[in-house]
Amino acid sequence: MYIKKILLAILLIGVVAGGAFAFMVYNxxxxxxxxxxxEEAHVFVRSDDDFNDVKExxxxxxxxxxxxxxxxVRKGYASNVRGGKYLIEKGMSNNDIVNSLRSKNIPIRVSFNNQETLGDLAGRIAAxxxxDSxxxxxxxxxxxxxxxxxxTNETKLAMYIPNSYEFFWNTSPESFRDRMHKEYQRFWNADRVEKAKKMGMTPNEVIALASIVHKETAKVDERPRVAGVYLNRLKVGMKLQADPxxxxxLKLNSGDFNTVYKRVLYKDLTLDSPYNTYKYAGLPPGPIAMPDISAIDAVLSPEEHEYYYFVANVENFGYHKFAKNLTQHNQNKExxxxxxxxxxxxR
Structure with missing residues (x-):
């Protein structure tokens, strides 16, 4: 009888201890x-971070x-840290946190617009x-x-089509660039390529002209008309004579792309540069900025008209006055x- 009590006590102690241990493990x-x-927090784990960095x-x-x-350690994460952006929600358990860090890299929306140089683009993406840039x-x-x-060195900016794209935060530079090339190829679908061919232009030439249209007017509804002006000039052999x-x-010559020019002076028109369309006929060697999709499509689907000139409209800021001949244009210009x-x- 006494032995049974001892065994029962030992059993009860074991159950209690086991229960306590199980509770500790569960906890x-x-x-x-x-x-x-x-409600939530985000953790950005760099590609070369280790477990100590994650703990910090x-x-x-x-x-x-x-x-x-x-x-x-038990789930093997401590020795297999992976870079990325991860979500930690309020009230998560250790098991939830480890599962998130181990396999739930969150994609993010990356956007960029009309950067003037690849250096500007690199800075935008690095942010x-x-x-790093x-x-x-x-x-x-x-x-x-x-x-x-x-x-080429002159057309390389044309490969990057401004838009919003989904990437993982720890995407490598090569993966980003290669994805942008695929997006460029996807953008230049059969319809757009056919339109460019009918105009006698390559995709990169279209983007070069679109970059001028983009710089000339921020008004999306006016871009097809501006594109039509430049295409009319090209058809009759006129120089584009585009201030942008x-x-x-000027910026390329000085190496300073941060200077803001509000006015082009007559002396500027003599600058010897293949990008100076007052001095050289035809399109510039490449885009002068990264044009919006609306500007590219404006070149591909321009407004058909007989305008050859335009100047800023001071009675309707942001828009322009268009003219069919030089006499009318000079009146608008005055x-x-x-x-x-x-x-x-x-200046």
Whole structure:
């Protein structure tokens, strides 16, 4: 009888101890282990980070680092850290946190617009993805890649179509560039390629002209008309005489793309540059900026008219006055010159 009591006591102690152990294990693995007040937090793990780096990032977010570490080791994450952007939700357990960090890299929306140079683009992308701008720029300028895919130093900017795209935060520079090339090929579908061919232009030539149209007017509804003017000039052998190309030539000549030019002077028109369309006929060697899709499509589907000239409309800012002949244009231009002189804009 006495022995039975002892055995029963030992059994009860074992059950209690086992229950306590099971509770500890459950608590360590499945109980909530976050300490932030927001509904969610994001952790950005770099490609070369290790488990110690991850623990440092999580220190402000988890209540018990010791239990998190044990679960991470047990599940094999501590020795297999992966770069990316990860979501940590309020009330997550260690098991949930490790599962998120291990396999739920979140894609993000990356967007860019009309950058003037690849350096500008690299800076824009570096602000959104892991790679730094210098490494991105080096990848964008890779000669072998450019030559293999039909781009030159002058046309390389044309490959990047401004839009929003989905990427993983830890996307490599090469993967970003290659994806942009695929997007370029996807953008130039059969319909757009056929339109370009009918105009006697290549996709990169269309983008070069679109970059001028983009710079000439920010009004999307006016771009087909502006495109029509330049195409009319090209058809009859007129020089494009586009002020934005002169401004680009000035910037390229000085190496300073941060200067803002509000006015093109007569002396600027003499600058010897293939981008100066007052001096050289035809299209410039490449785009002078990254045109919006609306500007590209405006060139591919221009407004048909008989205008050859246009000047800023000071009675309807943002838009332009169009003319079919030089006499009419000079009348419109006089009004603009009077206005700009009154504003004392000398440069």
């Amino acid at each position: 360590a693995v499945f109980a909530p282990n976050t300490k932030f007040n927001n 990032m999580l220190a402000p977010l988890v209540k018990n680092m010791s239990t998190f570490e044990k679960v991470a 959104q993805l892991e790679p 210098l490494l991105l720029l080096e990848t964008f300028n890779d000669r072998e890649f450019l030559q293999a895919n039909g781009f 190309t002169v401004i680009y030539a 009004q603009y010159v009077r206005w700009i002189n009154a504003q004392k804009i000398n």
